Amino acid sequence: MESASAASGHTVANGITRWTLADLFSTYRYWALFGSIFILEMGMQGLTSVLPWIMRDHGNSYQSIGLFSISNSSGWAIGAFLAFVAAPRRGRPALVFPIIVLMILTIVILVVPNLWSQPIYLCLYGMAQGSVRGVIVLAAAIFLFAGRPDKIDFGCALTLLSSTMLTGIFGATGLSLLTEADPSGIYVILCFLAFLVAALALLLPLRQPSFEDEPRQRHNPLTPRERSPVTVALILLLAPLLVVAISIALYLLQEQAADAGAATIDALLFSIAAFVIAIAGLIYLAWWIYRIHGELAGAEKSQRLLTPLAALLIAILVPLGLPILLMTLGDLLNDRGRKRRGTKLVSIVWLAIWTLLMPPIAIALIQNAANKSYQADQAAA
Incomplete structure (x- = not known):
C-alpha cells in the first residue's frame, strides 16, 4: 500500500x-x-x-582498427561487472577507477606515440575505454x-x-578539426585527456553516488496566478515565427545587396531584430517555467516539484529537459484534479504529442490545467 507522507511529501511504500x-x-x-556521461561521450x-x-x-592496418573496435566492445563486459558487482558496494571507486586507468594509458600514449602500432596496447586501450563507457551508464541506472x-x-x-550519448557528434566534429590541424594526433589525445580529467573532477566529490538515503526537503512557493493559456501560447509561438520571417527577409535583402554589389544597413538591423526577439522569447519561456513551478508549490507543497530556479535551468540548458x-x-496536475474534482485536468496523450510537435501548445495546456487547479482550490476553500 502506498500513501502520501504528511511529514515529507514523499510517496512511501512499506515504510x-x-x-x-x-x-x-x-x-x-x-x-x-x-x-560526466556527457563529457565522456563527447570525448570517446x-x-x-x-x-x-x-x-x-x-602504420596500422585495417585489421588493427578492427581489433581496437572489438576490444572496445569487450570492455563493456568489464564495465558491466564493475557496475553490477562493485558499484552497489563501492559506488565512487567503481566509477573513478576505470577512468584513472584510461587516463594513465592515455598519458603513456602521449609519451610513447609509437604504441599505437602495438596490437596488445590497442587491445588494452580499447578495453579500458569500453569499460569506462559501460560502468558509468549501467552504474547510473543502478x-x-x-x-x-x-x-x-x-x-x-x-x-x-x-540523451547525453547523442551529444557525441559535437565531440566528433571538434576532434576532427584538431586532427586536420595536427595529423599526428597529439592535440586530439590532449583534448581527450582533458575530457577525462573533467569527468573525474565531477565524480570525485561524490561520497555516495547511490540514491539510498532520504531526499532533501525543499519548498519555494509563489502566489498562484491564473493567466490566459491563449496568451501564453501566442507569445511563445510569435517569437520563433517572427525570427523565421525576419530571417527570410534578411536572406532576400542579402540577395539584393549581392546583386547590387553593396551591403545595406537594413541587413544589420534585421539581424539585430531577429536576435532580440529570439532572446525575448527565451526569457519569457524561462519566466513561465520559473513561475509555474513556484505557483504550483504555492498551491500545494509537493516533492514532485522542482524549485523554480532549478526548473528554469533544466528547461533551458538540458537536452530533453523541457519535455x-x-x-x-x-x-502532477492530473493527480491534483482527481483528488479535488474526480477528473483529469489535461490529456497526457495530447500533452505528449504537442510537447514533441509544438511545445508552446503543450505549455498552454499546462497553464490551462493549472488554472483549473487554482479554481478548484478556491472553491474548496
Whole structure:
C-alpha cells in the first residue's frame, strides 16, 4: 500500500521512501553523473571517430582498427561487472577507477606515440575505454533504481542521462578539426585527456553516488496566478515565427545587396531584430517555467516539484529537459484534479504529442490545467 507522507511529501511504500524525479534532479550526484556521461561521450565518440586516421598515420592496418573496435566492445563486459558487482558496494571507486586507468594509458600514449602500432596496447586501450563507457551508464541506472522511484520517474531520469550519448557528434566534429590541424594526433589525445580529467573532477566529490538515503526537503512557493493559456501560447509561438520571417527577409535583402554589389544597413538591423526577439522569447519561456513551478508549490507543497530556479535551468540548458518537465507537471496536475474534482485536468496523450510537435501548445495546456487547479482550490476553500 502506498500513501502520501504528511511529514515529507514523499510517496512511501512499506515504510520505504521513494525518490521523485524532482528529488533526483535536485541533487549534485545526479548532475555529476549527467555531466560526466556527457563529457565522456563527447570525448570517446570524438576520439573513436578520428582514431582510424591517427592509427593509419602510425602504420596500422585495417585489421588493427578492427581489433581496437572489438576490444572496445569487450570492455563493456568489464564495465558491466564493475557496475553490477562493485558499484552497489563501492559506488565512487567503481566509477573513478576505470577512468584513472584510461587516463594513465592515455598519458603513456602521449609519451610513447609509437604504441599505437602495438596490437596488445590497442587491445588494452580499447578495453579500458569500453569499460569506462559501460560502468558509468549501467552504474547510473543502478544508482537511480536504489532510490525506488516509480516507473515514470525512473524512465524520465534515465532517458535524460541517455540523451547525453547523442551529444557525441559535437565531440566528433571538434576532434576532427584538431586532427586536420595536427595529423599526428597529439592535440586530439590532449583534448581527450582533458575530457577525462573533467569527468573525474565531477565524480570525485561524490561520497555516495547511490540514491539510498532520504531526499532533501525543499519548498519555494509563489502566489498562484491564473493567466490566459491563449496568451501564453501566442507569445511563445510569435517569437520563433517572427525570427523565421525576419530571417527570410534578411536572406532576400542579402540577395539584393549581392546583386547590387553593396551591403545595406537594413541587413544589420534585421539581424539585430531577429536576435532580440529570439532572446525575448527565451526569457519569457524561462519566466513561465520559473513561475509555474513556484505557483504550483504555492498551491500545494509537493516533492514532485522542482524549485523554480532549478526548473528554469533544466528547461533551458538540458537536452530533453523541457519535455520531461512538462510531462511531469501534467501528471502532477492530473493527480491534483482527481483528488479535488474526480477528473483529469489535461490529456497526457495530447500533452505528449504537442510537447514533441509544438511545445508552446503543450505549455498552454499546462497553464490551462493549472488554472483549473487554482479554481478548484478556491472553491474548496
